[in-house]
Amino acid sequence: MVQQRIRSLIACLVCIAGMTAICTRGACAQKMAQQRGDPAMPGARVLMDAHNCYPYFEWWGDRITRALAAGTPLAIEQDLLWYTDPRTHQSRSVVTHGAPATGQEPMLESYFFDTVRPVVEQALAAGNHGSWPVITLNLDLKTEEPEHLAAILATLQSHKEWITTARKTANIREVQPLTVRPILVLTGESDAQQRGFYESVPVGGDLLLFGAAHTTEQDAMAAADVLEPEPADNYRRWWNNPWKVVEAGGQNKAGNWTAADESRLRELVAHAHAHHLWIRFYTLDGATTPELSSFGWFRGYNFGSLEAAKVRWRAAYLAGVDYVASDQYEALSRYLEVLKKQR
Numbered sequence: 001m002v003q004q005r006i007r008s009l010i011a012c013l014v015c016i017a018g019m020t021a022i023c024t025r026g027a028c029a030q031k032m033a034q035q036r037g038d039p040a041m042p043g044a045r046v047l048m049d050a051h052n053c054y055p056y057f058e059w060w061g062d063r064i065t066r067a068l069a070a071g072t073p074l075a076i077e078q079d080l081l082w083y084t085d086p087r088t089h090q091s092r093s094v095v096t097h098g099a100p101a102t103g104q105e106p107m108l109e110s111y112f113f114d115t116v117r118p119v120v121e122q123a124l125a126a127g128n129h130g131s132w133p134v135i136t137l138n139l140d141l142k143t144e145e146p147e148h149l150a151a152i153l154a155t156l157q158s159h160k161e162w163i164t165t166a167r168k169t170a171n172i173r174e175v176q177p178l179t180v181r182p183i184l185v186l187t188g189e190s191d192a193q194q195r196g197f198y199e200s201v202p203v204g205g206d207l208l209l210f211g212a213a214h215t216t217e218q219d220a221m222a223a224a225d226v227l228e229p230e231p232a233d234n235y236r237r238w239w240n241n242p243w244k245v246v247e248a249g250g251q252n253k254a255g256n257w258t259a260a261d262e263s264r265l266r267e268l269v270a271h272a273h274a275h276h277l278w279i280r281f282y283t284l285d286g287a288t289t290p291e292l293s294s295f296g297w298f299r300g301y302n303f304g305s306l307e308a309a310k311v312r313w314r315a316a317y318l319a320g321v322d323y324v325a326s327d328q329y330e331a332l333s334r335y336l337e338v339l340k341k342q343r
Contacts, residue, residue: 039073039130040164040180042238043273046317048332049075049138049325051283054095054111056296057102063329064115070333072119075136075280075323078112081105082148093151098142108155112137116183120162123182133164133184136323138280139209141188149196156185156208165206168198172233175276185209186238186278198235210237213277220244221264224271231275238278238322241268243301243312246281251303257311262319269319280323284312287328297327310335 039045050067053076067076083101084091094105095112116135123134139152156163164184166176178184187193189212197209213228213236220227220242228239244250246265272279283301286309292299303309306328313332316324317339326332 040133040178040184042276042278042322043320044322045073046321046336047073047075047136047323048329048336049077049136049280049282049323050329051077051301051325051327052079052097053077053329054079054097055106056097058104060296064111067329068116068119070329071337072134073131073136074134074333075138075325076112076116077138077140077325078108079140079142080108080148080152081142082145082151091147093148093155096142108152109158113155113159120182124162128180132180132182134182135184137183137185138323139185139187141190141193144190144192144196146196149193150200153197153200153208159183160206160208163208165208166210166234168201168203168205168207169234170203172198172235175232175234175237179206187211189214189236189240194235207235211235212238212240213275215239215241217242217245221248224268227268228271228275228277232277237276238280239272239275240280240282243281243284251283251285251301252299254303254308254312257315262315265315265321266319269321272322273320278322280325281316281321282325284309284316284324284326284332285328286310295327301327306331314339 048070050063053063053067055061055063064076067074078095079097080093081096081099081101082091083094083103083105085103093108094101095108096105119134123132141148162181162183164181165179169176185208187197187209194211197211198207201207213230213232215228216226227245242250245268247254247261269279284303285297285301286303286306287297291297292302303312309326309328313324313335317336324332
């Protein structure tokens with residue numbers, strides 16, 4: 001036991017020094033962030049990320065209430081599309097998986113912000129006791145018209161007192177500290193979004209959302225520094241990954257979980273945290289065919305069984321993945337709680 005503790009201490013010291021030959025820097029970063037009492041930092045905690053957390057047409061409108069009922073802190077994904085009414089020619093941003101939209105889709109204001117209001121107001125009343133942000137809002141934009149980006153920014157601005165911000169400086173490489181509030185907003189990696197959400201903000205203004213790092217995926221199994229070569233900057237602060245960068249071919253081609261898979265996952269997480277990036281993996285499901293049909297989940301994200309998914313959930317937790325995306329909100333949340341109690 002004593003020797004094991006000594007080995008763990010040495011490994012973490014190696015991580016701190018930036019030497020990657022030993023240890024899981026993701027796990028070390030997670031412990032260090034926890035010790036600093038800073039849950040907003042990469043590596044501080046592992047959260048359930050509620051994938052596709054919105055209705056599909058008239059079905060599954062309760063996804064956001066299910067996600068919130070599974071417990072906070074958590075992440076919630078919302079897909080947004082710029083919809084133009086063919087009759088009135090008026091346009092608006094709607095929450096939907098993609099085109100074609102019908103015009104009956106909810107808006108971010110009503111579906112997300114109105115729903116989370118009680119959670120946010122309770123958090124503000126209680127103050128930050130180490131749990132903020134309580135909700136990470138992950139925006140997946142299906143269209144990127146300048147008008148769409150401006151409308152999203154205006155919606156966020158109307159809830160600025162809820163939202164985690166950072167001050168914009170003249171140099172994007174100058175990473176500013178976060179002013180942490182109950183909601184953290186993340187968005188995609190495109191340059192169009194950087195123009196709309198970052199470059200449109202004047203120097204000295206507040207950044208209301210943060211983009212993803214650019215990823216090179218010609219070879220999904222390339223080394224971490226090939227997939228993602230740049231450290232975080234003041235705008236790009238997270239790294240979004242499909243599971244195929246961990247297991248070749250992704251969920252449907254995954255076999256038994258191996259030591260090599262474990263090492264690969266830890267390499268990616270360690271790289272992200274060393275670059276001061278939160279890291280997300282999508283989407284880790286383990287469902288039966290009837291469950292896929294009943295709940296509107298995609299076959300391409302399915303490992304085939306809940307037990308197979310749990311193996312990956314556990315590996316992601318131990319590696320210190322910041323956001324573990326799944327459609328199985330309740331099952332993943334319960335399992336993460338079990339893992340926390342075991343540590």
